[in-house]
Amino acid sequence: MWQPAPPTSDVGPANADPESLINEKTGVLARDVTDAAQGVLRGDLAGLRNLLAEYAVPAISALLILIVGYFVASFLARIISTPIRKRVDETLGRFTSKLVFYAIMVSTLLGVLGMFGINIASFAAVIAAAGFAIGLAFQGTLSNFAAGVLLLVFRPFKVGDFVNAAGVTGKVFEIDLFVTTFDTPDNRRIIVPNSSVTGGTIENVTHHMHRRVDVAVGVDYGASLDATRAALTLAVESLEEQMIGGEGRGFQIVLTNLGASSVDWTVRFWCHRDDFWKVKEQLIGAVKNQLDDAGIAIPFPQMDVHLKQNQ
Numbered sequence: 001m002w003q004p005a006p007p008t009s010d011v012g013p014a015n016a017d018p019e020s021l022i023n024e025k026t027g028v029l030a031r032d033v034t035d036a037a038q039g040v041l042r043g044d045l046a047g048l049r050n051l052l053a054e055y056a057v058p059a060i061s062a063l064l065i066l067i068v069g070y071f072v073a074s075f076l077a078r079i080i081s082t083p084i085r086k087r088v089d090e091t092l093g094r095f096t097s098k099l100v101f102y103a104i105m106v107s108t109l110l111g112v113l114g115m116f117g118i119n120i121a122s123f124a125a126v127i128a129a130a131g132f133a134i135g136l137a138f139q140g141t142l143s144n145f146a147a148g149v150l151l152l153v154f155r156p157f158k159v160g161d162f163v164n165a166a167g168v169t170g171k172v173f174e175i176d177l178f179v180t181t182f183d184t185p186d187n188r189r190i191i192v193p194n195s196s197v198t199g200g201t202i203e204n205v206t207h208h209m210h211r212r213v214d215v216a217v218g219v220d221y222g223a224s225l226d227a228t229r230a231a232l233t234l235a236v237e238s239l240e241e242q243m244i245g246g247e248g249r250g251f252q253i254v255l256t257n258l259g260a261s262s263v264d265w266t267v268r269f270w271c272h273r274d275d276f277w278k279v280k281e282q283l284i285g286a287v288k289n290q291l292d293d294a295g296i297a298i299p300f301p302q303m304d305v306h307l308k309q310n311q
Contacts (some may be wrong), residue, residue: 011235020109040242045097047055047184061115061222062112062115065111065115066108066109069109070108072103072104073101073102074101076100076101076104077096077097077098077100077101077104078097078098080100080131081094081096081097081100082222088153089153090153091175091176091179092152092153096239107184129157140195143195143196144178144179144193145178145194146174147193147194147195147199148177148179148180149178150198151175151180152175156202156204157172157204157275158172159172159175160172160206161177161204161205163182163202163203163204163206164202164205165200165203166192166196166199167200168182168190168192169184169185170182170183170185170188170190171183171184173189176194178193178194179191179193190216196264206273208243209272210249210271210273211270211272211273212269213267213268213269213270213276214268214277215234215266215267215280215283216256216265216266217264217265217266217267217287217298218259218261218263218264218298218299219262219291219298220263220297220298221262221295222297223263223297225255227294227296228263228265228291229253229293230294231290231291231296232265232287232290232291232292233253234252234286235283236267236269236283237285238286239282240273240279242271242282243270243271243274244270244271245270250270251267251269251270251280253266253267253268254267254268255267261302262297262298262301267283271281
């Protein structure tokens with residue numbers, strides 16, 4: 001009568017590596033199937049019945065566990081990732097979904113292997129060693145990934161913002177888990193590793209709705225302070241439609257310094273962030289025109305050279 005073939009290896013679960021364990025179990029199963037098939041050819045079905053009794057129930061149980069594990073992994077991945085996609089970022093949500101799914105499936109697979117007498121501690125050691133090796137090999141990549149997660153979670157800027165970061169000035173085109181893509185004002189596309197972005201100062205130019213335009217101008221010492229202030233006020237009033245009012249907004253005309261060759265003023269003007277560069281150009285022009293109309297000169301540095309002739 002057919003009997004299951006005994007193991008041919010003395011390698012025990014405690015000291016065997018995963019490959020040896022799998023080869024041993026596979027070898028035993030192959031011999032059992034061969035013996036059962038030979039018995040069927042001789043008209044002896046006892047071997048087939050014993051084979052089914054030995055392996056059918058664990059195989060069906062393992063299959064059911066894998067199927068249930070698949071649906072549980074899919075469900076939990078969707079439940080966990082949905083709030084992240086809605087409240088944080090779509091890219092981070094997709095990554096979290098895949099991470100949860102594969103973590104549950106790997107755990108389920110290790111559990112199934114344990115049902116067949118394979119020491120899963122050996123697999124855990126192999127996975128840990130592989131993870132350590134991969135971490136060393138991709139240290140820079142993992143650093144960029146961690147920085148990408150920080151950018152997506154804390155959101156110092158978003159797509160469409162105009163920022164200064166990592167030595168790049170431009171509009172944010174895309175924020176990925178590993179890199180951030182910028183479009184510069186002169187229409188260049190620059191891709192920067194996320195670790196470089198988070199490793200320095202980030203200036204988000206368009207974070208606030210309103211911006212202040214500062215125009216510095218120096219006038220001649222002979223010009224009246226009141227006349228200069230009046231001329232600068234007229235320059236500001238010519239752009240009144242683009243000025244943002246309210247507390248802490250509007251405009252200011254400030255006497256800032258008595259320089260070496262000029263009396264220095266600063267004109268401060270609040271406007272919408274989208275109008276910043278246009279307003280700055282218009283304000284500079286208006287200041288120049290109003291000072292010219294008032295007869296107030298804008299001095300420039302001069303150097304007097306005295307030639308002394310020897311007697």
